[in-house]
Amino acid sequence: MSTQILSRRHFLKSSALVGGGVVVAVTLPGCSFDGELPIDAADTALVPNAFLQITPDNKIVFYCPADEMGQGIRTGLATVIGEELDCHPSNMAVEAAGSHEDYNNPEFGLQLTGGSSAVRVFYEPLRQVGADTRALILAAAARDLGIPAARLSTDNGHVIAGDKSYPYGDFVATAATLDVPTETPVKDASAFKYIGTHFARIDAEAKATGTASFGIDIDLPDMVYAVVLRSPVAGAKAVRFDDEAARRQPGVQTILPISSGIAVVADSYWQANQAAKKLTVEWEDVALTAVDSTRVRADLSAALDADDGVEAASEGDFEAGLAAAANTQSAEYFAPFLAHAPMEPVNATLRIEGDRADLWTGVQVVGAAQGLLERLTGLPRENIRVHNQYLGGGFGRRATLTHVVEVTEIAMATGKPVQVLWSREDDLRHGVYRPASLMRLEAGIDADGKVTAWQAQRAGGNVTPETLENALPALLPSMPEGLLGGLHGAVEFIFGNWAVDHPSVEGLHETYSMPTHTITHTTVDHGLPLTFWRSVGHSYSGFAVESMMDELAVSAGLDPVALRLKNLEDKPRMRRVVQRAGELMAAMEVPEGHHLGFASHSSFFTDVAEIAEVSVTDGKIRVHKVTCVVDCGTAVNPDTVRAQLEGGVMFALTATLYGEIDLDRGAVVQSNFHDYPILRMDEAPAIEIEIIDSGTAPTGIGEPGVPPLAPAVANAVFRATGQRLRELPLRLA
Amino acid sequence: MIEFMLNGEQVTFNGDPETPLLWVIRDSFKLKGSKFGCGAGLCGACTMHLDGTAMKTCVLPIAAVAGKTVTTIEGLGTPDSMHPLQQAWVEHNVPQCGYCQSGQIMTAAALLAANPDAAEADIDTAMAGNICRCGCYPRIKGAIQSVASNTLGYDAMAEEVAS
Incomplete structure (x- = not known):
């Protein structure tokens, strides 16, 4: 059968979360994952908290709670925690944190990167984590060396005792048996060694040599690639489509309708992209169709x-x-709709194996991505890992998770590891936009x-209402669809009529x-x-x-x-x-x-x-x-x-x-x-x-x-x- | 079957001859440093060297590469042995998101190989085909100028790095 009639079944809307600007503390019950930390560590390593791992061979790993999209946050937060831990930021291995409530943005109550907030909101908490961890290492060193902690000092990942220098890693076994100190005093700004100092971005070398890994670079064995043909008008569903010609294209494995359009699955992106051009689709009209x-x-x-x-x-x-x-004076000012156009088109790669799911992508909302997968797959949250990569530009665009919905639907339908990749045309035509705005100002001044x-x-x-509305399925993975629909309506009504x-x-x-x-x-x-x-x-x-x-x-x-x-x-x-x-x-x-x-x-x-x-x-x-x-x-x-x-x-x-x-x-x-x-x-x-x-x-x-x-x-x-x-x-x- | 030189090695590709070089390099040879940005030759994220000339490879069919020499960012330099431009990129803290930088560096490397004393206007002209959405242009230009005007001379620096 080549022509298929689609039902008007209500599909899950694309999901999104705040990408900047909102300064509201929204703590929604059930929106955060509080299970085991998403950290792979050997038994011999010290994991004193969600942010650090120190191995016996003195590899110091910092799990960065904010997503690196070019703003230099891995360097910045490594500097903040390194200042108090006493470890040069470039001597730490900095990795993207997985999903866990310990990584929540303290102001938003959600794990998101946006609102130019990361250094501001993590500055105090990460300094405290660094100081407490350093105090733990010093306490362990004091035991192991038989020297009072007061006579020990530190320098760049080493404990200094007289003229001897010991890597922090020497003391992790003992440290693991001790309680982690709290409320350790942090440094006075006059004692800063790294904060306020120029030094190279920790990701500059990887990004200058083509070795930095972005979501698009994930390549799994037996992975298939998907291209989605979406309605030219946002929100319109396919009424019917003809895939006869597309199915005959080289490399095509399957073609299937999903919530956002028609997905073409092939052996390579290029093949999927070529085949998608052979699809013909009839789309329904929606209210937006009448708008120019x-x-x-x-x-x-x-x-x-x-x-x-x-x-x-x-x-x-x-x-x-x-x-x-x-x-x-009075005057009227206008600003149009705008797209973000990050250089890396959005993409996501998902592997579901048995009762475990692994997602590789680059998003500003790691926790919501995990919640969304829980909702769509029905898998237990602790079996879902989000491996966030470097983001090839964000600017707010990567707080929206349409591509994660797509990859999940396709992976579940095909049973294969899948990468969904948007083209530049997809990015500009099917994205999420800065709202057009008209402003009238009238003002008076004295002499x-x-x-x-x-x-x-x-x-x-x-x-916000649109973003929040779309984010609810991800934030509240166990709430039934019917109740979600009610919440959607309420949010829209409140912001449309009462609240600004x-x-x-x-x-x-x-x-x-x-x-x-x-x-x-x-x-x-x-x-x-x-x-x-x-x-x-x-x-x-x-x-x-x-x-x-x-x-x-x-x-x-x-x-x-x-x-x-x-x-x-x-x-x-x-x-x-x-x-x-x-x-x-x-x-x-x-x-x-x-x-x-x-x-x-x-x-x-x-x-x-x-x-x-x-x-x-x-x-x-x-x-x-x-x-x-x-x-x-x-x-x-x-x-x-x-x-x-x-x-x-x-x-x-x-x-x-x-x-x-x-x-x-x-x-x-x-x-x-x-x-x-x-x-x-x-x-x-x-x-x-x-x-x-x-x-x-x-x-x-x-x-x-x-x-x-x-x-x-x-x-x-x-x-x-x-x-x-x-x-x-x-x-x- | 299409044969070509890739980063100093003879390779062959057996797939669709219409496949753009970018996707052959990324999917068949698993070199992921060259990026997909527009698919229309408009942004330069996919830039590689074809017989030493900077080329946008997202629209270049692999058939056109037969018998030629392709160099990708991986062939230009590695973290252990960086090309002078890559070193300059690190020294000037050029990258932000970093996605376009392989293409920027490949375009700059082709420019300096042909014109080691490139002036600012030459740099502007050569680099105008590479978009950086993060807006790293002042640093990209500064990094190129630091290599172009290096007292060691571009060729000497390149040899020094290679040795």
Whole structure:
């Protein structure tokens, strides 16, 4: 039979989890695995906690609770734990942690990497683990050597007794018999040996020699490869399909319908990919089928025109503040849907053997991946291992687990180890997107530039409810489908009608002290799957707020830096950042035809100001240089801070100049890098970075470099051309 | 049957001659350092050397490789014996996610082999076919420049590493 009619059976929706931005502690019962630690250790090794293993031959393994997607977290957290353990980070073997509640992000209560949170939330706990483990080794050494612990010291994985040096591994047998100390005092910052020091990323060599293992590199004996043909319109199911031609293609083993589309299983990816092109599928129409980009924009405008948004924040009397203003401005800013486009297309490899399942992938939500497998396979949680690999880019994209659902369905149907691999076209057309956003701002300032009234209205989709809704099956693996459906409906209703999803409005006023402000929100959901995208709501709110600050300064004839300083009187850390960036800008000598734009924005507890040097020639915007000033508290590895700002600027510049996902009859138009361009080296600006260390505990760095870039460039373009561009990507008239 | 040289060894491939070189290298020869990024020759993650020239291999049928010499990132250098560019990548802390870096390094190595004194404009032109989504461009350029301008000279450094 070649033509198959599919039932409208309710399939499990794709699963996802927060990828950044949400600062809510959600501890859901049953969402974490609390069984045996997912650590393979010899009987002779010491495993004092979930984070460390020390072997008799002094191999020190650190199980990193955060996923490495390029942000340097394995290096960063190895530095934090190594500081107190007294072991140089590059002398530790750093491995990705498996799934266990001990690895939960302490703030989220879930095992996830996002929200620029990992160094901030693990800084204290991992230092404590390092200090306690060092104290344990010292206690064991004192017994074995017959020397009081007070007369012993340590240096880089060795116990020092007088002029003798013993590897930690010498004492693991005794240490294993002792209670692990708790609340061991940690070092004073003045005694740090590794924190605050530049040194090479621990994964640089593997990544420069092609030996780092990503999910796509997993190659199991007898493994088959699957390519899934999905509906052009998200959420639409196949009504019928014809696979006669596809089945005759070389290497094809089977073709089967799964929840997300039609899966072609073959001996190799190439063969599966070629065969999938021979499939013909008829898809059902869904509500999204009637939507195109013009309609999205019109719906967002209509939503703001209705002026009935839910209040997200309000202080003071807006009308009175406006009446008191010497100068008022109102403007509308738009940011489109965006894809993450990580260089490694999403993929997953699964082997189910008897009552055990092993998953190899690269995700930002290891615990949810395990929970999802439990739900889908029915296997006991302790028999499911997630082997997280290096992530070839994350940016929020790898908090969604559609590919894990796919690989599980196919592995269960075929009984073989399977790798599911998405193409770039799949990635851009069937992904999860940064929501399109329309923002209307109205503001007034007094003669000195102090904001007397500030109103921001935002319309668009929400990322948290959709992400949470999709994550529930993974977080609550034993909850029956019917109850889950009820929970889905409740979440959607609450965020659609009563509550404001914080990431939808974050950053619309918080950078400054604005005693009189009103922030409202109207949910407009077209059904395109949405999720967290590097810097989340700040990625559009920063553009709107910092453009408006510039418009206010220009209209009142005030200096843009002075205007910002005027509104930072009780934000001392950001005030210092803006002050310093202003000094740098004042001293800049730019060539004829180059213009400077300024923006500053706080996100993820970090303060950043950026100055863009821009020229416009023949209608083309060129960014020559970006200068960043940042305060992210203690810089655990200053070079990583620099790298993340460099990357944040480049990521944001792609969105500023090019980034746009369009819909045509509900389907994403863009398909590959020719129509979803990414910044290339010949367009990349020079970047200068100044780190201000306020000495506070570390705050986020992966995302905060993104929000100020677009407005800094737009503000420079205004100076170059007189055109105020209020829509992303920036296009000159 | 297609014969070619792979990282200094004579090899043969018996499958579909339309199969792109990338997938032959990854699936049949199990060398996973070269990456799949776009499948359309647009991003450069799959770059290898074909007779010394940087080529995007995700769209290059294996039939076109018959009798030629292929070098992959694994053939350029290893962790124990890194190519000067690989060393420079480590010294400049270039990689973030790292996924594109094999392709970046292979393109840079072909450039410097042909033009050891490559100027910034030469580097920009040669590297424009390789996308880095993490935005490591300033460091990639810095690493290439450090090798291009090395007082030892590119060839001398390469020999030193090889010896």
